[in-house]
Amino acid sequence: GIQVEQSPPDLILQEGANSTLRCNFSDSVNNLQWFHQNPWGQLINLFYIPSGTKQNGRLSATTVATERYSLLYISSSQTTDSGVYFCAVGRLGDNFNKFYFGSGTKLNVKP
Amino acid sequence: DAGVTQSPTHLIKTRGQQVTLRCSPKSGHDTVSWYQQALGQGPQFIFQYYEEEERQRGNFPDRFSGHQFPNYSSELNVNALLLGDSALYLCASSPTSGANVLTFGAGSRLTVL
Numbered sequence: 001g002i003q004v005e006q007s008p009p010d011l012i013l014q015e016g017a018n019s020t021l022r023c024n025f026s027d028s029v030n031n032l033q034w035f036h037q038n039p040w041g042q043l044i045n046l047f048y049i050p051s052g053t054k055q056n057g058r059l060s061a062t063t064v065a066t067e068r069y070s071l072l073y074i075s076s077s078q079t080t081d082s083g084v085y086f087c088a089v090g091r092l093g094d095n096f097n098k099f100y101f102g103s104g105t106k107l108n109v110k111p
Numbered sequence: 112d113a114g115v116t117q118s119p120t121h122l123i124k125t126r127g128q129q130v131t132l133r134c135s136p137k138s139g140h141d142t143v144s145w146y147q148q149a150l151g152q153g154p155q156f157i158f159q160y161y162e163e164e165e166r167q168r169g170n171f172p173d174r175f176s177g178h179q180f181p182n183y184s185s186e187l188n189v190n191a192l193l194l195g196d197s198a199l200y201l202c203a204s205s206p207t208s209g210a211n212v213l214t215f216g217a218g219s220r221l222t223v224l
Contacts, residue, residue, distance in 0.1 A: 033212065041148075041201075096161070
């Protein structure tokens, strides 16, 4: 399979702070998505970003596929940003994407 | 527009029993994938269904089986439950055409005693 490593594993922020989450992967990919898992277990899709840069409000993401990493930026963090952030990748060459997830970054934003 | 719905939300079983979990995909989606998420870990791919057939499978034993119905809904069956099967089971749907963007349900939390 493909190895997906996320860092840092845990992150504590004061409300209003900015952060960068990283996802490294061990093989070429044709699909990369970032998810936020809330405390009740619901996974919400944040970005579909196999390459390039996207922004959605206070969140933005960049994937450099040739260097096998992706970054998720959170600006002006809010307590509602707390939860676990997952990176999921689909390997280039797979006929039908099955996704490999990292172990996540657990974010705690304090008021 | 209803997203992905899963049932039941929580259930408790004992070792050796069998369980069936259900999933209705998002409207317009025809592909359903199942993932297992153990506590503190990322989701792991179990299998994927399209056109009522399993077309991709992860590293899970044959005790894990599934089905997809003509309306695209799906079931996950686990036989001979083990303590290690305790986990959050997530269903994700996606469209066949265009970008393969996953939409997840809220999950079914299985506890095996």
